Amino acid sequence: MKKENFIVGRIKSIKYAFAGFFLLIRTEHAIISQLIIAGVFTGMGFYFGISREEWIWQILAIGLVLGTESLNTAIEKICDFIHPEYHQNIGTIKDVASGAVTFAALTALAVGALIYIPYFL
Template sequence: MINVRKVWRSFGFAGQGIIALFRYENNAKVHLLIAIVVILAGIWLELSPTEWAVILTQIGLVWAAEAFNTAIEKLCDFVSPGIHPQIKAIKDLSSGAVFILAIAAVLVGFFILGGKLLTLLQITGITHIPLTNA
């Protein structure tokens, strides 16, 4: 039998973690701001359901990676408050993983949003933006 009370409590703890992530972690705030911009661009460019699925998956993956990175860093700081080369390597690898995923998300965004934007510009007849008034 499933203990519904325990499930709801677990959701509460997860919610507290998400709130703490975006409240205290600067990089998570940056990812949140970028996600809002991408979502607004997606609404403006009228993404298809499949495109939304890919974009939202990328956003979720970057946020999850940032949460894992934050958890690993906090654990490292708790276990070894001083400077230690192994702790530095662990933290660098963890933040590197977030960076790899963020790069992949940016590329996906360029493919989807950039392709839509190019199509929109071609439909409206804007294929060339002059750099001078000549």
């Protein structure tokens, strides 16, 4: 079997990454909801004229939540594929993955509070 060259392999990887990206934003309700929230905070950032540093923190917080939720979705789909019927251990795995999203969301909430509370006061 012929090994594909490095550049062709990277181009294919990027193609698959964008396919997954668009699949998530078209089909996953949690991602869609979080994108709407991200849009609201982006609008607030423009409205309040937040600083460059605040934009950096906000973008990182949004990326953290969306990335973690994407991994959670992948874990849930793998679990459902491997063991479609209910199993306590699978439930625990899914709960832990969901807990990771909660950590990310609480971190993003703290970042949002640090950025926006001064603007509201």
